[in-house]
Amino acid sequence: MITGATSGLGRITALDLVGRGYRVGVVARSRAKADALVGELKAVADDAPVDVFDADLGLLSHARRVGEEIAAYYPRVDVLINNAGLHAFSQRMTTEGFAEMTAVNYLGPFVLTQALTGKLLTSAPSRIVNVASEASQQAGTIAPAEDLRHVAPYTRRESMPLYGRTKLMTIMWTQELARRLDPAKTTVNCCDPGFNATGLGRDLPGSRVLQGILNTLRIGDPRRGAGIIVRLATDPAFARTSGGYFSVRDAKPLECPEPGRDPRVQKELWDETVALLAARAAG
Numbered sequence: 001m002i003t004g005a006t007s008g009l010g011r012i013t014a015l016d017l018v019g020r021g022y023r024v025g026v027v028a029r030s031r032a033k034a035d036a037l038v039g040e041l042k043a044v045a046d047d048a049p050v051d052v053f054d055a056d057l058g059l060l061s062h063a064r065r066v067g068e069e070i071a072a073y074y075p076r077v078d079v080l081i082n083n084a085g086l087h088a089f090s091q092r093m094t095t096e097g098f099a100e101m102t103a104v105n106y107l108g109p110f111v112l113t114q115a116l117t118g119k120l121l122t123s124a125p126s127r128i129v130n131v132a133s134e135a136s137q138q139a140g141t142i143a144p145a146e147d148l149r150h151v152a153p154y155t156r157r158e159s160m161p162l163y164g165r166t167k168l169m170t171i172m173w174t175q176e177l178a179r180r181l182d183p184a185k186t187t188v189n190c191c192d193p194g195f196n197a198t199g200l201g202r203d204l205p206g207s208r209v210l211q212g213i214l215n216t217l218r219i220g221d222p223r224r225g226a227g228i229i230v231r232l233a234t235d236p237a238f239a240r241t242s243g244g245y246f247s248v249r250d251a252k253p254l255e256c257p258e259p260g261r262d263p264r265v266q267k268e269l270w271d272e273t274v275a276l277l278a279a280r281a282a283g
Contacts, residue, residue, distance in 0.1 A: 001025045001070060001077060003057055003112070004084030006033035009131065009193055012226035013081065013233075014041060018048045020234070025051040025074070027066055027084070027112075057084050057108035058094050060280065067115025076123035079233045080116055082109035082170075083131045087163045089156040096280070099151050101159075105166035107148075110173060110273055117186070124185035125239065129232045132171045132190045132245065137257045138164035142172075142265065144272040168260045169269060171245050175256060176266040178243030187242035189232050193225030194248035224248055 002017075004010040005026040014024050018041045028034035034052045041050050051073070055066035070077065086104040094103050113128060120126040140161045147165055154162060174190040181188060228248045232238055245254045255261060260269075 001027065001079065001116075002081045002083055003027045003109070004131075006030060006037050009222055009225045009229060010081075010083040011037060011040075012222055013083065013229045015044055016226060016230050017233070018050070019044050021045070021048075022234075023049045023051075025053065025070065027053045027055050027057065027070075029054075029056045057112065058086075058098075058100050058104040059096055060098070060103065060107055060111050060277070061096065063108040063111040064115050067112045071116055071119040074119070077116060077119050077126065078123060079127045079129065080113060080120060081129045081131070081229060081233055082113065083229065084108070085131065085133075087159065089159045091151065091153045093151060097151075101163060102148065102150070102166055102169075105163075106169045106173070107273070107277075109170070111277065113177070117181075120186045121181070126186045127233060127238075128174075128177070128186065128188040129229055130170050130174045130188070130190040131229060132174070132192055133164070133167040134192045134194065135160065135164040136168040136171055136192075136260075139168040139257065139260070140164075142168060142259050142269070144169075144265070144269040148269075148272055148276055168257060171256045172260040172266040172269050173273070174245070175243045176263070176270045179263070181242065183240055183242040187238070187240065189238065189241060189244045189246065191228045191232055191246045192248060192254060193228055 002010050002014055002024060005014045006028050014026060018024050026034060031054060038050050038052065041048055053066050053069055055062040057063050084104060086101050088101045092100040094100050098107060138161050142165060171190050174188055178188045225248055228246060228251060231251055232246065245256055247254050
């Protein structure tokens, strides 16, 4: 299962996996983009089974519902790749009252994974791969209770540490989840896919022109970023590795950036996330 597969790294990852003979399921917000992706995947392997599940992962109700649909549909789920992401250059709120960037990059994947954890465990051995970012180094600080609820307006310049914080949360959550799962059944790892010139700041004026220039100069080749995702999803070398954070550069192990490295802070983020989701469900 891959989220964010209709463009960028997710699209290339899906094409790679189908080319290797894997059955691929995708979670997509746009049916038109999903249909276009299915056409591309069929061009790679005409008989490849491809399943599409409709959901906007920025909405936690969608994330939970689609997770339950996926769990009910498949007899087993071998790999979940949480790849969908967003860098918003100004504050936007979801209809559920969360900052969209926090919802898409962290809360949605958290909820989807929760909904699928039972299926992944019964499908052992299985894997979860979360796509983080080197932008996590720009987070500066982390205060889980406050950051999860941050909805104040921000400028384009202020967006980078906020984006980085959502990716830092991804790494922290990955490592806390790894401590809660039996690695003999389900492993969970994350990666820094490096700079990739795909979907480059869709809200940023001139981004399409800039992306074209970078592609022409072969800067930010997304195939490298997709490569580390595929390795974590399929390489036997990672079969029993869990709680790792790996670089696009030869899968070099990385440390979780400060200030999110302490397991106590990671557990705090987990507890605050669970409490936030419980409060929303109760409300």
